[in-house]
Amino acid sequence: MSMKNDLLIKTLQGEKVDRPPVWLMRQAGRILPEYRAIREKLPDFKALVSNPQLAAEVTIQPVDILKVDAAIIFSDILVVPEAMGLHYEMVEKVGPRFPKTIQSGRDIDQLLSGDDAADNLDYVYNALEVTQRNLDSRVPLIGFSGAPYTLLAYMVEGKGSKTFSKAKRLLYAEPAMAHALLEKLTKTIISYLKRKVRAGASVIQLFDSWAGLLDRRLYQEFSLKYIRLICDALKDVPVIVFAKGAWFSMEDIATIPDVAIGLDWQTDPATARQVFGADRTLQGNLDPCCLLGPENQIRQAVKDMLSSFGRNHIANLGHGVYPETEVSAVKAFIDEVKSYQYP
């Protein structure tokens, strides 16, 4: 099966291309009126996540409407804890809530892991299969998972938090318990992502959304170690590691072989190139807030970004696109990337 637009795959394989591929984190599920029309018919966010037909539809919308160079499966990082046995709710305009959180070794013992947990995510694999069929190889399909530490953070804290101090307390006060949970998460994520690949994902992105609350020592011990294991287990598919806010561990992240690196908007391209080298595929990293400004400014910022990164780059934002962003601004961002040519 050959891909009609394989710019993303080629870039991830280090091949020479004419321009960088472009997609946006959260391109599905936040900004398109066509998405909202589908979402409004359903009782809640999770009803959409667990409906393969509709999840596939909103996954493909940005390919049809925005003409991005990749689709990313519409889903949620918290389906993994749920598959392990920890139920969560998505509270409208607030975020996720776990009615029961992980507080003890016993709580961890009771969690499913590996294949047993991944077995509970058939609706995700189905969504990937439907998407793959309907995409008809127009662009690559990205599958994703939260990184183990980020999932631990939610499972222990029970919700989003400015400090995630309950979750971080575990690392300081009960490191063995933290590692037990991280091991179960890692096994599950590996099993889950392998099935995602079998179901049609040709690229994997790991989101370590709360990396920035750690420091270099904690990041090494409680996050990077497990990300490495996942990357090692996924040698047959290109992987993008996005550790938001982990500037203090950039040099450590650079030691993961062969993966692409997602960058937040605070990391300037020149610094990133210095740390990661010219040959590493880097992804990012326009400030999503730039898309809230005027179009000429967006276009100039894209040009600056592309010339600063140079080759081996996937154009994207430095964080998920914000819900209040105008579709016209997103289109300007994409159009500017597509009209760029490497010198």
Added chain:
Amino acid sequence: MSMKNDLLIKTLQGEKVDRPPVWLMRQAGRILPEYRAIREKLPDFKALVSNPQLAAEVTIQPVDILKVDAAIIFSDILVVPEAMGLHYEMVEKVGPRFPKTIQSGRDIDQLLSGDDAADNLDYVYNALEVTQRNLDSRVPLIGFSGAPYTLLAYMVEGKGSKTFSKAKRLLYAEPAMAHALLEKLTKTIISYLKRKVRAGASVIQLFDSWAGLLDRRLYQEFSLKYIRLICDALKDVPVIVFAKGAWFSMEDIATIPDVAIGLDWQTDPATARQVFGADRTLQGNLDPCCLLGPENQIRQAVKDMLSSFGRNHIANLGHGVYPETEVSAVKAFIDEVKSYQYP
């Protein structure tokens, strides 16, 4: 009037001392049962902030109970917007809320600034005077303000936010409006801090709490420029600049002459010394979550931190102490600093 414990002042003046001074951000108002006893008698947080007698009492509590080397006036960074005419509420367990936010140039025109705004903060100056009297020169008294950008962020966003995207939109879409507001804030802060010094503050700390959401270019233009103006206007008093999360601007912050630099816990001491030099007074930076772990680990972390920073250092956390911290852990932190001797 000579200070009985002038370790903080001497350290800020670059004098040689036997051990670093120690205090904790948020040492007043979060962790002591003696604080909670006073707070519970009042209808809300703002009732305590605006009561000079009680504000002084909770300011002095950590000096009496925890034996820290400095007091910091119990107050709130949002008293400044309020004095400018933008009313806020402190919602229990949620945080600040501005019923009306800054949306237009007209909104900015209507704000008071400079002396006219600072005139409305007599209750803060009174609190400083009462504190100074009751402290009886035992330790220096720190006054503080939010940095202009951080106050703008709240005034435009209207509340805390993970992204502060409404506030940041202003920087991209309406930079002239942002500068008009920042100028008014800067004038007010200068006037406010000068009066705080006259009322008894012998050290000033600027909190740029949301610095980490910007990037280097935005930080230069919309924050650092105004912090510089404030530091220039306060030449007669030692100033500590704490720009949380602004790792990307460390080198720019290092160009502010003569001020001490507060560091978050993600910035490791060796990196900070490289950027700021051995002679710069640095403050921080233990992860507040470390205080949620066992005491022996806290003591070891303090020793590591003190030897990594070396001289010209003020021992502190890398963020405000978290409310769930045990007093015994805070005491272990302080005790370990106090029993340290520079080699």
